[in-house]
Amino acid sequence: MVGFQVRRYRAGDAEAVKEVFTASMSEHVPSGFLHMLRQPLAQVLLASVVCALLTASRSPVLPALALALLLAGGRWLAGYIFSRYIEVCLKKDLGHIQEAYMEREDCCFWVAESEGRVVATVACLPARTQAGCLELKRMAVRRSHRGLGIAKALCRTVADFARQKGYRTVLLYTSVVQKEAQSLYESLGYSRIGEVVIPETVARLLNFTLIEYRYELLNGVDGKRKFAAAEG
Template sequence: MAQFRIRQYRDEDYEVVRTLFAHGMLEHVPAVYHHFLRSWQAQLGLLVLVAVVRAAAGGWVPALGAAALALLGAWLLVRSLAATYVQDALGTDLRDIRAAYLRAPGSGFWVAEAGGAVVGTVAAVPAPEPAALELKRMSVRREQRGRGVARALAREVLGFARARGYGAVVLETSVVQVAAQRLYEGQGFRKVGAFSPSLLGRLLYFQVFRYRCELPAAPGAPPAPPGRPAAPPGPAQ
């Protein structure tokens, strides 16, 4: 039996929801960094840098120092990519959660609660494409992962979408969030596209995957709301 429950967001959840989201996103910084370092472009660039500096300076010490500085610079760029995304979210929809998700038609925000504490979040808003709902802000506290919390939150959004006549649910997640990709694919989502969220993302060979789950029409469900205006693409959920 699940030791948690899914309920609608309440105003007293505000600070913990924002903190949970921020911590969850920043957890991915090491994975993004390692993903960048594993790319052949990064490895080739590092080798070329070492060779050029060694030839110019005539020794290994300056060459290895240049490599260390390059690795530090890459780490700072990855950290900047994640921090910028978090600050943007905290300053937009997560600044006024009630206005963004509870007052807006066809939207919702839910939390998973265990032992009286919020341990997970998920949100949904009408997607830019017609008759589709977008799953957003999925995050689960680290110590609660592997217990079915994320699966239950995803199913909450899918059920919400079916009940309101949406024909599909879409979402975005990053290349390094392998566990999230498997979770969504297990719920019927299929990858339909990939893109880099920014110039910095392209420099770091960081991609965001877009997923879509087609929904059968529920008997008696109302027509789905129209899609919302398209927004600039962002990084992962």
């Protein structure tokens, strides 16, 4: 079994962190595209265009071509949404990890390392919208190292850090299309609280939401036992 260790971020990890995060987020483009196709607005648009062209041309060729172009455009749009998100993250906190996490109170950034290589990341900081809560952020694991318990170890690291700092709750947000992440958090005892609408127009139209999860911390040994039981 491949071993790994969780440690705090060091300056030399910067490029590896960006690579892991970019690769992890880019994987969700296909599921994002499928999510778009399931939305009533997209289905109505596709059906309307195909029916209108079929009626006007009386030939299946033009409607088929239009459908192919619309699907290609939708696939590009899904890629754009994730690419834009990655770009913003890399310019903001992931471009300045030392300042954003390591030099601020109650913030931290960790990596999981395996055979000298950074294979996963996670971070946390005080939640801006909810006092007394610590927010888990930037969870990403290389596909080649999933299924080894790395994500669970990183979640446990954040929970321990939050407990040490006196926080009672860890919260996080994950997109509606990240099904594996949702299953992970729920298996660890996180409760699904609700959904948050992304303010961008395209995201609203396509019902692309963020799901909020919360984990209520217990103190000391009891808290660690609860987390361990959830892992098992």
